[in-house]
Amino acid sequence: MNVSLRQLQIFRAVAELGSFSAAAERLHLSQPALSSAVRKLEDGLGARLFDRTTRQVVLTAEGEELKRLGTRLIDEFEAVAADLQDYLAQRRGRVVVAALPSLAAVTLPPALARFKADHPGVSVIIRDTLHDQIQELVESGAADFGLTVAPDKTRDLEFRPLIVDRFVMICRKDHRLAARQSVTWADIVRYPVITMARTSSVRQLIDSACAAAGIESQSQYDPEHLATVGALVSQGLGVAALPSLTIPLLRFADLAEVPIRKPVVERTMGLVQRRGRTPSVAAASLIRAIPDRSQPERP
Secondary structure, eight states: OOOOHHHHHHHHHHHHHTOHHHHHHHHTOOHHHHHHHHHHHHHHHTSOOEEEOSSOEEEOHHHHHHHHHHHHHHHHHHHHHHHHHHHHTTSSEEEEEEEOHHIIIIIHHHHHHHHHHHOTTEEEEEEEOOHHHHHHHHHHTSSSEEEEEOOOTTSSEEEEEEEEEEEEEEEOTTSTTTTOSOEEHHHHTTSOEEOOOTTSHHHHHHHHHHHHTTOOOOEESOOSSHHHHHHHHHTTSOBEEEEGGGGGGGGGGOOEEEEEESSOOEEEEEEEEETTOOOOHHHHHHHHHSOOBOSOOOO
16 A cells, blocks of 8 residues: 555545545645546555545545544644754754863853754753763764864764863962963972873873973872862962863962963864764754854964
């Protein structure tokens, strides 16, 4: 049995109006084309659907049953089509974003506010976590996209730079280095340095910068969370080097911020997606709302 949705729609129009000519007018078809469609439907089903007289068209018993079942099929299809249209128009849907905590707290909220103003029916889930977990979430499809540093080359992921973030030193405002216009890494390591856990991208960049400059840095405490770094520095237990994007998260500690030079260390962050996969229309819209600041300001 080969029955198309269009045939069912034509059949229902005739059944509702009780007239081939009226149904043809409603559907903007010629009457011969409509009659041919009904005849092909009857042939495909192997059953007569209408009894025709010179004055009226009446459903047969088989036609009554097809009207009941066909109407349900058409209504369900139209509901699905409407749902899909809402999804494509971004009146509904769901986007999952995996992001580094600093990006989730500083960069993503303004973009999300712009997105939600235009698409209030789309729900957005934020997974603020560390780099390794972001890669896993995106690669597995559990997140639509990620905001982090460049992924490992072994991952089946694509990376597009969006933000270049420079490292700065933070210390108490009464610290000897607080009034300086800038500091070097050699200046920093004269004091206890509070760095994040070795698994963090921040720690890995600091270790690489110190190694490149031939400087040995003795790490203190190795906390995993930025708030802990800020609290330790505020108590005078050391200084810290962090990306400038993270500093707004440490305002509670009331710390001084000093640019670092020799060498300047930058962290490039951006968009991570599964290689060769097209994002949903909602995810693509949210991505467009995130500003591209991949070119750092030069002094």
